[in-house]
Amino acid sequence: MADKSEIVCITVLYNPNSDVVENVKKCNDLVGRIILVDNSNDNNEKMFNGLEGIEYIPLMGNEGIARAINIGIEKSDEKYVLTMDQDSTISEDLINAYLHFLNNSDKQNIAALTPKYDTDRRHAKKGEGTEKVLLSMQSGTLFKRSTFEEIGLFDEDLFLDVVDWEYFLRINKAGLQTLQVNDAILIHRPAITKVANLGFFKLKYGTASPLRYYYQGRNLLYTGKKYNNHKMYVTLAVKWLKIVLLFDNKKEYLKLFKQGIRDAKSGKLGKYEIGNN
Template sequence: MEKIFAGIVLYNPDIERLKENVDNIINQVSRVILVNNGSENTEEIEQYLDGLEKQKIIYKNLNKNKGIAAALNVIVNKCIDYNVNWVMTLDQDTVCNKDIVQKYRKYLKMDNVGQLTCEYIDRNFKNEDEKNKYGIRKISWCITSAALLNINAWKKVGGFDERLFIDEVDYDICLSMREKGYYIYQIDFIGFVHEIGEGKSKKIGNKIIKTWNHSAFRRYYSTRNAMIVARKHSEINTIRAFLGVLKHIGIILLFENDKWNKFKAGIKGLCVGIGEKI
């Protein structure tokens, strides 16, 4: 049977949620790799890991926050050390169903798999999103959380782009894989629970507007990286991406708190992203 590892990037995780995450995945995979991105609660993390079965856990402390992309690359390179071809990437607050890997296994032999993903429930929005009603389908991109990554495809695209640090990292690698002839497949089952930021929805007339309430720090990277990724990939219309960023900044000004700091961070990120060398 094909060996599958799981990898979790840690940054100041809630330990109880992390326990739930690990408990649900550890018996589905050969090993769980945890990469600590300079968490402030490292001692608490390591105390928890000391109580787990040593043969199932691989732990690496980077001692500082090198960004999500760098930590994901550490995970994949560790898989390569063990001659593993597939890894499920998980956010620290994701909780998978206990049969998600079993369900993914059925699709490993599909044509040119870059990543496999499935439906999920966002804790912030419950069942507001329309679910996949089309069975197995090819999609343009997926979030990294609970995605099953083909390591050979990762090699072909040169790994995760570490200059992105955080935000758009998942979108970028999916685009890169598709440019190399790989596909992102979404399987029609709900496989995990997850949350993005502190998401909220507001109904304005017949429209539902979603806000993510990310920090100003995150807003800088999300706007910067949106422009870098748009300029990097010909599939994306750069003008449309620019207008999309302005729309999100407008939503922040209307509906989120800490508006001024987020606005400044967003505009700075926009300018840096436009000027960044590709």
């Protein structure tokens, strides 16, 4: 029987604040242990003093989300790996939903379990059963350790965005499955949400820094070509339209977005270095 002691939660930090500490506290009693991998330039270990069952790993610089997660995976040996962003909030219901599936269903050929995501742009309601999905987010997803042993770790060359989509596509290519557990809900608050008034309705959309759009443009095109996946190309077009139609400072966004496209075409990956592009 699977239980919470077999789950390690790997949370990637970046300049954490008090809200992040509260998220970690909420998770602390729900899994066997927590590994915090901090991509910040500073050591923030003192923020988590007093919390038991937590291992803090400072990287003293941003090495990318893929590298941070991989470090956590390599530092652990639990049967199940729950990966988390610092802006996601886990619940006992989510863990129980995962454990119920693991203890009552045929787990053969299943690589990962993923939740439904409740965001301020799109709210989610609990459902029943499970459904196979091709793509999801890594935050809140429960991976079997055997998945990493079979198909490898996250692609560190991508550095930041699309790291999770590339991995889920790799899962599918290997003939494995990702299942969405419909009564598992994760509260997720990605990026910054803005609202555009378009006639009779309001459009909520996410924004991020121009540098993030470099990584999104580059990694979407690279991953789309690697797996011949049309979803990557559609998302790439949507990102470009958002910049053109909704963003201020379009010139800077388009400059870095187009640089990302060029780097994807030439196979130039890794961390973006100012002055080397």
